[in-house]
Amino acid sequence: MFRALLAIAALLAVVCTRPLAAQGPDTYVSVVDEYRTGDPDTAIRRLARWPERSVEDSIRQWAKRLRPGQVVAAVMLHTELGAAILGSLPSRTSLQFGHARTLLDALAERRDERADAVRLRWFRFVISLYTADGRLVDAEIYARDALGRFPRDPILIFQKGAILETARSSNSPAAALALLRGRAPASATRQEQTLDSAAAEFRRALAIDPHMAIARLHLGWVYVQLQDDRAREDLTAALADARNDRERYLAHLFLGGLAERQSRFDEAAQEYERARQLCPACQTPYIASSRIEMARGRSEQARELAHQFAALERVEDDPWWTYRFGTPDDEALTWLRAEAHRP
């Protein structure tokens, strides 16, 4: 999904600067309907050509007059355009997401039964998108807003933790925001405080949904970095609750990382091997296994693994990377699209 968004981003970045005729309130509904029942990509491209003023006029005129199904489609039309241009025109992304929020408010004012469900998924998607793009301050702002409306949603709480965890490794201002919340002891380093704040959010999410494997994985890995004894228990639970091979792969990788840090090298080697079996073309288990063979004093095996890795075909979806950088919430996007295209 994300790659598809990126693929059209370059095109949109160009066409955004070329306004054409037939733009504004008179044609807005036709673009929305094109998105809803016709070709969504065509609708997104059409809207991308509109000057901001025309979009604002259209929203002002139509937000309260569109039928509920059209409003949901309009929300997603603006959201998908915003997502597509995030890499090249982030300020215009903010505008598009602002339009989507205006439309969400309009939907809520009508007391439409879908309003809350749509808004919740929309927040999840936008927060995940900003996080994956490294725009952690934007992600944090949306997370705060979302949690004000849905304070007990475990996924939103998890996302807030993930923002903090990501901020820890990127020296983001969001890390500083975390410090203001001050859950950690004053003696902890800034990085530890950020991780402590992240762990607190993951624990909150798990208190609501104890079998949320991805939150358990993140909590366990944060504990590994904090050298907290609870790491093993959480990572083992994450493995038991894993819903797919990506989560199982990460659980084995992290259990290996924990064992390595505790100098249990044989156990670490076994866990890395299990991760490698789950994703034979992924880079990370080879690097990890090669390193652990060095630590075990088996330098020839370390070199052999490095040579095996060098011969691998390049793959793009090592789950370690999506863990590290985050990934747009495909589940939320799929749900929103389905809702937007519903007859």
Add this chain to the structure above:
Amino acid sequence: MNKRPCILFAALLGLQPPPQQQPFFSTSVEVVAIDVSVMRGSQPVQGLTSRDFALTDNGVAQQVESVTIDRLPLNVTLILDSSLSLIGDRLTHLVQAGGALTSSLRPDDRAALITFSHHVALTVPMTTDRQAIRSALTRLEASGSTALRDAVHLAIQLDPRDRARSLLLVFTDGHDTASWLTEDAVLDTVRRSGAVIHAVRVESDAFLDRLTQAAGGRTWSATSNRQLRELFTRALDEMRARYLLTYTPRGVDTPGWHSVKVSLKNSRGEITARPGYSR
């Protein structure tokens, strides 16, 4: 004076068979080779002999048995950042710098190219084919994040460890954002290898400083993209001006970390070398 000793195991020089199945922190070292840079200001100090060097291993004075300079061929591994931040002018200058370094190699030198974003790739294995390196450089594309530590580990593991001296030249314009390996893990790998690691950087990075110090190398900071070419060539020149000291450790049989200190007896100069080795 900066005293940072460095070692190469004798096995790497073909003086004994490579050790197999070594236990952790235990390596059978018969002869230790130390790659040493001696500079006075910005100029290498030339004409030194074994009588000019004093060396201690874990505080015990050792007899320097031989000193060679600029005789052994080099295995140069270029470890180049190809992450998204290089896009544009910087990538162009990086390609030119790599090409210039390749052109400065001597006929019996070899070179390899490892590139990294979040992906790490052995783009060109160790070869005497200069054109293969240059062609690969021209195909470089900037994208993705930065897995510097993973790339360094891979480069050390793929180093041939033959009779040539190994130089790993790292270039990065940012900080690690994607590696699996920790800094300590990579530094441990570095201490077990004999390779000299030089680095050319754009931004200050504490890990690069620790890396080059552990490997007895140097770090240069580029103030502009145009300077990359000059710094790459300088790194190669610095390697050629180094002395390779060898000694047989005596009175220091304990396994584990061996701190090595090198100093000059009859001359002035700043010494850069690896701080020790794992045995």
